[in-house]
Amino acid sequence: MKLKLLKALVFPLLIIMAACQPPAARFSAKPSAKPTTRDTLTIAWIPKALDNPVFEIGRQGALQKAAELSASGPVQVEVLYVGSVASDAAEQVRVVEDVIARRVDAIAISCNDPTACIDPINRAVLAGIPVMTWDADSPQSLRFTYMGLDNIEAGEAAAKLLIQSMGTKGNVAVLTGVPGAFNLDERINGFQQGIAAYPEIQIVTTVITNDDINMGVQALEETMQAYPNLDGWFFAGMWPLFAERGSMPLWEDAALNRGMKTVAFDALPVECELLRDGYLSGLIDQKNWSWGYDTIQIVYDHVVRGEEFPPFVNSGFNIITSTNVDAMLHAWEMNDFSQVLPDP
Amino acid sequence: MSTNNVLSHTPEKKNNWLAYHRIGWQMLVRRQELIVFILLLAAGTFLSLRTDTFLTSNNLFNVARSFSWIAIAAFGESMVIIIGGIDLSVGAVMALAGLITAIGLQSGVSVIWAILAGLLTGGLVGWANGILVGRIRLPSFIVTLGTMSIARGITFGLTGGWPVRSLLQSFRYLGQGDLILGPWLLPIPVVFMLGIAALVAFLLDYTVLGRYIYTLGNSERALLFAGINLTRVKILVFTLCSSLTALGGLLMTARLGVAAPTAGIGYELDIIAAAVIGGTSLFGGEGSIWGVLLGAAFMQVLRNGLVLLGFPAYWQSAAIGGMILIALLLDFWRRQRAVP
Numbered sequence: 001m002k003l004k005l006l007k008a009l010v011f012p013l014l015i016i017m018a019a020c021q022p023p024a025a026r027f028s029a030k031p032s033a034k035p036t037t038r039d040t041l042t043i044a045w046i047p048k049a050l051d052n053p054v055f056e057i058g059r060q061g062a063l064q065k066a067a068e069l070s071a072s073g074p075v076q077v078e079v080l081y082v083g084s085v086a087s088d089a090a091e092q093v094r095v096v097e098d099v100i101a102r103r104v105d106a107i108a109i110s111c112n113d114p115t116a117c118i119d120p121i122n123r124a125v126l127a128g129i130p131v132m133t134w135d136a137d138s139p140q141s142l143r144f145t146y147m148g149l150d151n152i153e154a155g156e157a158a159a160k161l162l163i164q165s166m167g168t169k170g171n172v173a174v175l176t177g178v179p180g181a182f183n184l185d186e187r188i189n190g191f192q193q194g195i196a197a198y199p200e201i202q203i204v205t206t207v208i209t210n211d212d213i214n215m216g217v218q219a220l221e222e223t224m225q226a227y228p229n230l231d232g233w234f235f236a237g238m239w240p241l242f243a244e245r246g247s248m249p250l251w252e253d254a255a256l257n258r259g260m261k262t263v264a265f266d267a268l269p270v271e272c273e274l275l276r277d278g279y280l281s282g283l284i285d286q287k288n289w290s291w292g293y294d295t296i297q298i299v300y301d302h303v304v305r306g307e308e309f310p311p312f313v314n315s316g317f318n319i320i321t322s323t324n325v326d327a328m329l330h331a332w333e334m335n336d337f338s339q340v341l342p343d344p
Numbered sequence: 345m346s347t348n349n350v351l352s353h354t355p356e357k358k359n360n361w362l363a364y365h366r367i368g369w370q371m372l373v374r375r376q377e378l379i380v381f382i383l384l385l386a387a388g389t390f391l392s393l394r395t396d397t398f399l400t401s402n403n404l405f406n407v408a409r410s411f412s413w414i415a416i417a418a419f420g421e422s423m424v425i426i427i428g429g430i431d432l433s434v435g436a437v438m439a440l441a442g443l444i445t446a447i448g449l450q451s452g453v454s455v456i457w458a459i460l461a462g463l464l465t466g467g468l469v470g471w472a473n474g475i476l477v478g479r480i481r482l483p484s485f486i487v488t489l490g491t492m493s494i495a496r497g498i499t500f501g502l503t504g505g506w507p508v509r510s511l512l513q514s515f516r517y518l519g520q521g522d523l524i525l526g527p528w529l530l531p532i533p534v535v536f537m538l539g540i541a542a543l544v545a546f547l548l549d550y551t552v553l554g555r556y557i558y559t560l561g562n563s564e565r566a567l568l569f570a571g572i573n574l575t576r577v578k579i580l581v582f583t584l585c586s587s588l589t590a591l592g593g594l595l596m597t598a599r600l601g602v603a604a605p606t607a608g609i610g611y612e613l614d615i616i617a618a619a620v621i622g623g624t625s626l627f628g629g630e631g632s633i634w635g636v637l638l639g640a641a642f643m644q645v646l647r648n649g650l651v652l653l654g655f656p657a658y659w660q661s662a663a664i665g666g667m668i669l670i671a672l673l674l675d676f677w678r679r680q681r682a683v684p
Contacts, residue, residue, distance in 0.1 A: 051606050053506045085500055086609075179658040208657040213507070213604050214596060218410045222651040225397050225406070242507050244601020246520055270509065 040076045043299050044099040045292060046109040048136065049087040054266065054288040055110075058135075060335065062108075062292030069300055077300060079292075080104060089113035096120035100127055106303050108295040110135035114182075117141060130303055134295045134315075136183065144302060145309035147295055151183050154284050154317050155190020155236075158263045161282035161319065162195075162232050166261040169200030170231030173223050177211045177237050184236045187265065191234050204230070209239040216240035217247055224250035235264035241271050241280075255279045267320050269332045275325045282344075285318035285328070289337035319344045374682045376623025377635040379674045383667075384642045391649045398652055405522075405531050409599065411644035412533035413438070413592035414614055415637050419544045420585030422619040422636045426548075427560040427581050428628030429477060429484035433469060435611035436495035437586050438593030439604070441466040443499050445515075445594055446508040446603035455515050459594060466590020469495055470583040478578030492612070499605035507604035511597070519598025533595040537637070540588065545633040557581060561628030589615075618643055621671045642671065 045062045047055035059081050066077040082099060084091030089112040097120055099107060107124055109131065111117035117138035121131045125142040137146040162172070174191065176184045188206070195201045207223050209216035216239035224230065233251075235241070240248060241264060254260035256278060264271060267285035274280045294315060301307040320328050321344040331337045372378060391398035398404075417434050424431045441462040448458030469491055476487040522529035548554040556577050559567050567574055597603045622639030624631030646667055650660045 051500055051505050053504075056505055085497070176657065179661070205651075205654045206657045207651055208660065210610075212606070212609065213600055213602060214410075214607065217600060218406075218647070219651060221406060222403075222648055225400075225403050226395070226652045226654065228397075242509070242600075242602050242604060244509065244511065244516060246516065247599060247601050 038075060038105075038304065040078060041106065041300065041303060042078045042080060042104045043296060044080045044082060044102075044104045044107045044109075045295070046092070046095060046099070046107065047081075047083045048092070048110045048112050050083050050085050052087075053268070054286075055083075055291075057288040058291035060292065061289040061294075061337065062296050064338075065293045065296035065300075069296070073304075075300075075304055077296065079296065084112075087112050089116035092117070093120045096124065100124050100129060104129060106299045107131040108299055109133055110291070111138045112136070114138045114140070130299070132295060132299060132302070132309075134291050139311075145298065145311060145313055147291075147298060147313040147315050149183075149286050149315055149317055151186035152190035152193070154265075154286075155187040155192075156194040157190075157317070157319060158187070158234055158265070158282070158284050159191045159194020161284075161321070162234060162261055162263045163198065163201070165263075165281035166232045168198045171202055171204045171227060171229065172232040172234060173227065173230055174203055174206040175216065175220065175233060175235045175237075175240070176206060176208055177239065179208050187236045188234075191236075201232075209237070211237070211239060213239055213242045217243050220248055221250050224248075224254060228254075230254065230260055232260065233262040233264075235262065238264050238266045238268065238271055241274060252279065267318065267328055269329065272320065272325050272329045272332065275320065275322065276329070281321070283320040283325075285320050287315060287318060287337070290315055293338070370682065373678055376630065376632045377638055378623075379678050380621050380623065380635060380638040380642055380671060383671055383674070384638055384645060387642065387645050387649060391645070391652065395649075395652045398649065401528060403648070403652075405529065405534070407644050407648045408534045408537075408641070409531040410648075411618075411640045412531070412537040413596040413599075414611065414618055414644070415537050415640035416540055416592040416595070417589040417611070418615045418618040418622070418636045418640050419540060419633055420588035421615050422622070422624040422631045422633065423544070423548070423557060423581050424484070424585045425616075425619055425624050425626060426557055426628060426631045427578060428564075429578075429582070430488065430616070430626075431470075431473065431484065431582065431585050431589075432488040432612050433473065433492040433495055433586070434589045434615050435608040436492045436499070437466050437469050437589045438596060438608040438611060439499050439606070440469070440495040441590035441593040442597030442603040442607060443502060443508060443605065446511055446597060447502065449511050449515055450508060455512060458515070462594050463587055463590045466593070467583050467587040470586025470589075471579060473586065474579030474582030477582060478575040484582075496605075496609075503605045505605060507602045509602045511601050511603075516598050516601050519595050519600070533599065536591070536595060540591070541633050541637050544588075548633060553577070553580070558629055561625075561630070614643060617668055621668060621675070623675060643668075 045059065047058065062079045066079045069077040080099065082095055084095055092112045093116055096109065100123060107129055111133055114137060118141045121138055121141035121143055124131050131143045133143045133146045135148050137148060174188055176188060204227055205223060207219040209219055220240045245252065255262060261281045263282045264280055265284050267283045271280065271283055275283055298309060298313065302309060318341050324342045324344050327341050331339065417438060421431055421434055444465045445458045445462030448461050473488055473491055476482050477484045518532055521532045523532060523535050548557060556567060556572060560574065560577060564574065593608065618640035619636050620626060621642055622635030624636060646664050650663060655663065
């Protein structure tokens with residue numbers, strides 16, 4: 001009886017502990033001495049979360065660059081893809097501590113929170129592990145560089161795209177994710193700057209999706225209900241576009257039959273198809289693949305070749321319109337984003 | 345009843361009138377649906393006057409469609425709360441059930457079998473919850489926290505973070521289609537919600553099992569002395585809760601046409617809030633299905649209203665939280681006035 005009770009207590013605890021453990025914890029700290037003449041380079045590539053597919057694209061880029069470098073050079077490059085399941089600053093700190101304990105050779109990280117990342121990054125650097133940030137920075141830490149998108153510039157580009165298709169007047173709505181997310185706010189700021197010169201363009205409302213597809217679909221349709229004569233949309237992310245066609249009848253109808261224009265961030269296959277079929281007029285591609293492909297190159301150049309980098313490396317973005325969407329779709333089909341896209 | 349001769353020349357009549365009045369008042373105050381019904385009516389009236397878009401059949405059915413799966417899950421959740429438990433795994437079960445069905449459909453299984461697989465997966469999680477809570481007597485809060493993590497983890501493990509898309513039209517019809525009813529197009533999920541509400545209300549109010557469920561929340565010992573198999577009732581309630589939640593998840597997946605591993609994150613709070621606003625007592629033993637339906641409706645009308653009014657996006661969460669607290673305070677006031 002007592003044993004049963006004990007088992008009963010231990011079993012769920014184990015389950016919870018197992019469930020709560022970050023994937024990084026699965027790797028035990030190997031007491032391996034660092035080679036003096038480097039023949040391997042292990043880079044921990046840490047995204048904000050494992051639950052977001054855009055990071056999976058980045059991971060493929062990282063793996064490809066690692067394979068290319070390993071094939072060409074004397075150094076074997078290995079990528080360790082670890083992270084917290086959901087976007088969580090505290091969980092991510094633990095992941096960084098785990099890879100420090102594992103004595104990786106370098107870390108490339110997209111920070112969930114700029115402040116929370118300072119301490120673990122600095123501890124890694126003091127332990128002799130160079131760190132760079134990508135996608136989301138921690139500017140006050142000792143990271144050697146940050147590669148990312150200038151979100152304000154990208155927001156302005158989105159405004160330009162919308163004006164190109166909609167014209168210089170109209171009522172516009174903005175869709176965002178979690179209120180207060182720094183990068184999304186920057187995109188919206190950029191967008192506002194982009195339309196500032198056109199007083200006849202007005203932002204009538206800003207709606208939130210909480211990064212949830214279902215809530216995004218609802219917010220979109222409710223806004224179409226509230227503003228049936230809307231002329232344009234700016235999506236600071238792509239949340240509702242994941243839903244299948246037919247789930248947003250008002251938005252779809254306005255896009256196809258009433259000439260309403262929508263510009264959105266990211267360029268996942270589903271978005272490219274919507275652009276090709278006339279639902280969207282433009283996309284800002286953050287080059288998720290380069291998040292991995294380019295960061296691994298930067299880390300390699302820094303660690304192996306001793307190159308220095310400025311504090312900010314602009315990763316740039318692609319502008320996708322109907323003229324080059326087929327090239328982007330082709331890249332998705334081939335799963336190869338190394339080719340430069342034709343101009344929009 | 346004490347007489348009061350001072351105030352009235354016709355004491356008997358006056359007393360009768362007062363007594364009727366008091367009984368009527370008590371009947372009203374004892375209805376668990378009262379507060380949420382009044383609030384819903386008030387919000388609806390306000391929005392109808394302030395916007396010309398709220399009171400359109402298109403908008404109202406859209407609102408109903410989008411709270412239907414929350415309501416269906418909340419029916420199950422309220423049963424768990426009535427027996428004195430809590431189920432935190434509901435949001436994750438919605439995602440897992442939808443995903444299992446979507447994966448089934450993608451691998452070419454027929455719609456019926458894919459749906460059954462999704463429902464069965466949900467039921468299995470509930471059964472495990474029930475065993476751990478009922479038989480092994482662990483607190484439901486911790487057990488369902490664990491199964492929530494497991495169910496969510498499985499959705500990530502199965503998909504690697506990618507949503508499963510391109511689901512069959514015949515499956516999507518369940519979420520996107522409408523039933524023609526005279527001049528109206530009633531969304532299919534709403535039909536499900538109403539049918540299930542009627543079934544669960546019948547189960548709770550008119551069956552022996554229903555009486556056990558309420559008694560379990562009030563006095564577990566009474567049932568124990570009566571020789572009732574409490575473990576079986578608990579397992580059944582948890583299994584029912586997760587099965588209903590799974591159905592809600594399927595309807596949501598069908599409506600969106602996509603099963604995302606991140607779907608339904610945080611929905612457990614909406615679902616519990618809907619149950620509690622609808623008059624379900626977190627202390628157990630009290631709750632009504634129609635109240636829960638109104639609670640879910642109230643939450644969605646609030647969200648809808650804030651968007652229609654053009655309320656600043658960054659303040660919406662605070663506004664919704666505030667309204668939930670007001671609803672709970674008013675319900676607390678009602679309880680105090682209801683003579684047991």
